[in-house]
Amino acid sequence: MFVAGTDTLSSTTEWAIAELIKNPKILAQVQQELDNVVGRDRSVKEEDLPNFPYLHAVIKETFRLHPSTPLSLPRIASESCEIFGYHIPKGATVLVNVWAIARDPKQWADPLLFKPERFLPGGDKCDVDIKGNDFEVIPFGVGRRICVGMSLGIRMVQLLTATLAHSFNWEVENGIKPEKMNMDEAFGLTLQRAVPLSVYPTPRLSPNVYS
Numbered sequence: 001m002f003v004a005g006t007d008t009l010s011s012t013t014e015w016a017i018a019e020l021i022k023n024p025k026i027l028a029q030v031q032q033e034l035d036n037v038v039g040r041d042r043s044v045k046e047e048d049l050p051n052f053p054y055l056h057a058v059i060k061e062t063f064r065l066h067p068s069t070p071l072s073l074p075r076i077a078s079e080s081c082e083i084f085g086y087h088i089p090k091g092a093t094v095l096v097n098v099w100a101i102a103r104d105p106k107q108w109a110d111p112l113l114f115k116p117e118r119f120l121p122g123g124d125k126c127d128v129d130i131k132g133n134d135f136e137v138i139p140f141g142v143g144r145r146i147c148v149g150m151s152l153g154i155r156m157v158q159l160l161t162a163t164l165a166h167s168f169n170w171e172v173e174n175g176i177k178p179e180k181m182n183m184d185e186a187f188g189l190t191l192q193r194a195v196p197l198s199v200y201p202t203p204r205l206s207p208n209v210y211s
Helices: 002-022 024-038 046-051 053-065 150-167
Strands: 081-083 086-088 168-172 199-203
Touching: 002 024, 002 053, 002 150, 002 168, 024 046, 024 053, 024 150, 046 150, 053 150, 150 168, 150 199
Parallel strands: none
Antiparallel strands: 081 086, 168 199
């Protein structure tokens, strides 16, 4: 579980920070929420996480737009069946395109835009979660063989993203404007950035926090 989660956790956190940097207004709102709850005299703690509804929406949107595994792990059809007119023979290997499902314009308004507000009260997906209960976004799979590290993965991405966003302001290297950042994806077993994120952090908390 820990080996499988190492790469996916780090890549998802990298995507979350990249999207926050690319969208300064969203980053500012996340930082304001963190400052209101935590202040600037200490770091974020795990017990603070339930108090960050906007951050939770940001993480949901990150998992939607950049699922750590774009294709589900292979499944074998135990019996022949028909799904939406497609015949699936017994013994066939099935791969679910998690990436495409979460970008389906029939299910998502402005599917290519990073919009955490869609998951907040009043948003069109306010009741949708990412834990396998809503099929339009299934970054961890569904059913009996859902990712066993789901709860750990979500919590760690929340904590890492919160800590990085709270502790630092970020500047893209070479003076590149945030909106011009390269957000191309490199598809593989996991969804990585085609160009690794390279940014400069600037401390934004009290100096004693970093000692």
